Amino acid sequence: MNSPMEFSFLKAIKPRQCSGLSLFSLVASLVVLNGCVTPPSPTPATAPSKTVTPAALPAQNLGPIIETDAGRLVPVEWKELIDFETDPLDDVLKTFRLSCNYLSKQDSWQGTCQQLLSLSPKDQSGLRALLKTLRPHRVEFKDGKQTGTITGYYEPVLRGSRTFRNPYIFPLYNKPIDLVNTTVKLGSNSFSRARKVGDQLLPYWSRAQMASGEGQRSMSGREIVWVDDPMDVVLIEIQGSGRVMLPNGTGIRLNYAEHNGHPFRPLGQWFREKGIDNNASMLDIRKWARSNPPAKVNEMIFSNPQVVFFKWEPIPDLTVGPRGAAGQALVPMRSIAVDPKSIPLAAPVWIDFKSPVSDVQYRRLVFAQDTGGAIKGAVRADYFWGFGQHALEMAAKTKNDNGRMWVLLPPAS
Numbered sequence: 001m002n003s004p005m006e007f008s009f010l011k012a013i014k015p016r017q018c019s020g021l022s023l024f025s026l027v028a029s030l031v032v033l034n035g036c037v038t039p040p041s042p043t044p045a046t047a048p049s050k051t052v053t054p055a056a057l058p059a060q061n062l063g064p065i066i067e068t069d070a071g072r073l074v075p076v077e078w079k080e081l082i083d084f085e086t087d088p089l090d091d092v093l094k095t096f097r098l099s100c101n102y103l104s105k106q107d108s109w110q111g112t113c114q115q116l117l118s119l120s121p122k123d124q125s126g127l128r129a130l131l132k133t134l135r136p137h138r139v140e141f142k143d144g145k146q147t148g149t150i151t152g153y154y155e156p157v158l159r160g161s162r163t164f165r166n167p168y169i170f171p172l173y174n175k176p177i178d179l180v181n182t183t184v185k186l187g188s189n190s191f192s193r194a195r196k197v198g199d200q201l202l203p204y205w206s207r208a209q210m211a212s213g214e215g216q217r218s219m220s221g222r223e224i225v226w227v228d229d230p231m232d233v234v235l236i237e238i239q240g241s242g243r244v245m246l247p248n249g250t251g252i253r254l255n256y257a258e259h260n261g262h263p264f265r266p267l268g269q270w271f272r273e274k275g276i277d278n279n280a281s282m283l284d285i286r287k288w289a290r291s292n293p294p295a296k297v298n299e300m301i302f303s304n305p306q307v308v309f310f311k312w313e314p315i316p317d318l319t320v321g322p323r324g325a326a327g328q329a330l331v332p333m334r335s336i337a338v339d340p341k342s343i344p345l346a347a348p349v350w351i352d353f354k355s356p357v358s359d360v361q362y363r364r365l366v367f368a369q370d371t372g373g374a375i376k377g378a379v380r381a382d383y384f385w386g387f388g389q390h391a392l393e394m395a396a397k398t399k400n401d402n403g404r405m406w407v408l409l410p411p412a413s
Contacts, residue, residue, distance in 0.1 A: 063135060063411075070342035071378025073137035073407060081136055081350045081406055083363040089124050091334050092365055096127075098328040099367045102346040108410045131365070134408035136350065139342060141378045148379025148405070150353040152398030153337070153372075154391035155321045155330075156235050156242035160227040168226035170233050172244075175257040175309040176222055179204060193261025204260040206305035211298070224312050225252065230301055231286050234267065237308040241322055243315060243387060251318055254310040262305035270303040283396075321387060324370030332386025337370035342378040343407050344368065350406040351381060356397035368407070379405055 062075035078084065093116070100113035112130065119126050140146050161168035180194040184201045191203035195218075209215030225244050227233060236242040240256040271280045276288070289297045321330035324337070326346040336349065343349060345368055352363045366383070375382050383398060385391035 066137065067142075068342050068378070070339050070376070071139060071141045073409070074140055076136050076138050076406070078132060078136060080138065081363075082352065083361075084350065084365075085128070087364050089127055089365065091331050093119060093121055093127055095331040095334040095367050095369075096348065098331070099326065099346040099348070099369060101328055102326040112410055131348070131408065133411070134348070135411050136406045136408055139349075139379050139405040139407060146379065146404055147402045148377060148381075150351070150381050150383055150398065150400045150403035151374075152356070152383045152385050152395035154385045154395040155387040156232070156239050156392070157388045158227045158229070158232045158236060158242060158244045160225040160244040161247055162225055164223070164226050167228040170227050170230045171219075171223040172225055172227065172233060172236070172254060173210075173219060173222045173307070173309050174224050175311070176204075176219070178218075179258060179260070179309075191261045193259070203262070205307075206260070206262050206302075207307050208302040208305065210307060211302070224254065224310060230297060231289050234301060234304075235282070236310075237306075240308070243322075251315040252312050253315050253322060254312050255322070256308060257311040258309045260305075260307040260309070262307070264306045265304040267300060267304060270300050321384060326369045328369055330369055330384050331367075332384060332391065333364070334366050335369045335384040336366045337372040337375045337382035337384070338368040339376050339378070339380055340368075340371055342380070343405070344409070345371070348408040349381075350408065351383070351403065352405070353383075353400045353403035356394060356400070379403065381405060 062077065065075070066073040096116055100109070100116055103109035104113040112134065115130055116127075119130065138146060139148075141148070159168075160172075164171075176195075178195050180196060180201065181192075182194050182201065184191050184194045184203055186203055189203075193204045194201040195204050196202075205215035205218060210219050225246075227244065236254060241254060243251050243253050245251045267285055268280055271277045271285070271288075277284060280288070285300075289300070317329070321332065321335070324330045324335060325340075328346070336351065338345075338349070347368050349366050349368050350363070351366050352361060354360070355362055362383075366381075368381075370382070370384070372382050381403065383395075385394045385398070
C-alpha cells in the first residue's frame with residue numbers, strides 16, 4: 001500500500017493506490033485529484049546512494065556522513081534520541097521481524113536480524129540492547145535543515161457482505177473480463193478503456209450506467225462484496241485499498257486492480273457547481289450525504305463517472321495493515337512511508353513530531369516499510385495510524401512541518 005498522494009484540499013492519505021496518500025491528502029483528493037486511482041507502475045525501492053564524505057566527519061568521529069540523493073545521514077550519539085529509553089517498544093519486535101524479511105537480504109543486516117530471531121516477545125531489555133548496537137543517523141536536507149513534514153495515512157474499514165442483502169446493497173467490483181485497455185473517442189471525449197459491441201469499441205460503462213439497465217446487467221456477477229454506505233464506495237475508490245469486515249467477524253482486503261477509463265471528477269467540483277460549499281471536506285460531504293435523499297446523493301456520486309475495480313484477498317491477521325512497499329504488512333503506529341532516496345526501505349527510524357490533537361510529542365521507533373507518491377524529500381514521512389474511524393480522524397489531522405527523524409543503521413553501513 002503506497003501511502004496516498006498529497007493534495008491541497010482535505011487533506012487526507014498509499015497510497016497509497018495513491019499509496020502513501022496521506023489522509024491529509026485523501027480528503028484533498030476529493031476536490032483536486034485527477035486520476036489518483038491509477039497508480040504508477042511500481043518501481044523497486046532502492047537504498048540511498050552511499051556516497052561517503054570522508055572530510056565531513058561529525059564530532060567524536062562517529063563515522064562518515066552518508067550523502068543521499070535527497071539529503072544526508074549524519075551519525076550522532078544515542079543521547080540525541082530523546083525518550084528512546086522510555087519507548088515501551090510495543091509491537092517493535094513483531095514489526096522489526098517483518099522488516100528483517102526485507103533487510104536480511106543485505107549482508108550488513110544479517111547479523112542483527114539473526115539476533116532478533118533469538119529474542120522472546122517479552123524481552124524488551126534485550127530488544128533495546130540489540131537496537132543500541134545500531135548507529136543512529138540524523139536525517140537532514142542537503143542544506144543542513146533538520147526538520148520536515150510528517151503527515152498521516154490509514155486503511156479504510158468498511159462493513160459489507162459477500163451476498164446482496166439489506167443494508168449491504170452498494171457493490172464493489174472485480175475487474176471485468178470484457179474490459180479492453182485501449183483508447184476510444186466519443187465526440188470530443190476520450191476514454192482509456194473500452195468494451196466491444198459487435199465490431200465496435202465503445203467507452204466502458206460509466207458509474208451511472210452500471211447502476212441501471214444494460215450496464216447493471218452486464219456487471220451482474222462481478223461483485224466482490226456489497227457495502228452498506230455509498231460514501232464508503234467513494235472513499236475506498238479514492239484510497240485504492242481498504243478492508244471490508246464481514247458479518248461473521250472475518251475480513252477481506254481490497255486492492256486496486258483497474259478502472260473503467262472514464263475521467264476522474266472530484267465530488268468537491270459538484271459541490272462548487274451546485275453552490276453548496278466551495279471548500280467541502282470529506283467529513284462535510286459525508287455529513288451532507290446522510291442528511292439528503294438517496295436520489296440527490298446518487299446525483300452527486302454519479303457526477304464522477306470513473307469506477308475503480310478491485311482484487312481481493314483474505315486477512316489472516318486483523319491486527320496488521322496492508323502490505324507496504326517493502327512487501328511486509330504495515331503495523332499501526334510503527335510503520336511509516338518514506339522517500340527511499342533518503343532512507344533505506346524497511347530500516348528502523350526514530351521519529352519525533354507533535355501530536356495532531358495535543359501538545360504531546362510523538363517520539364517512538366518506527367520502520368520505513370512503505371513509500372508514496374507525495375512522500376518526497378529527506379525529512380519526510382507518512383505515519384501509518386492503522387485502520388478504522390479513529391485512525392481516519394488522526395490521519396486527517398496529521399500535518400506537522402517540524403518533524404525530525406533518525407535512521408538506525410548497522411555500524412558497518
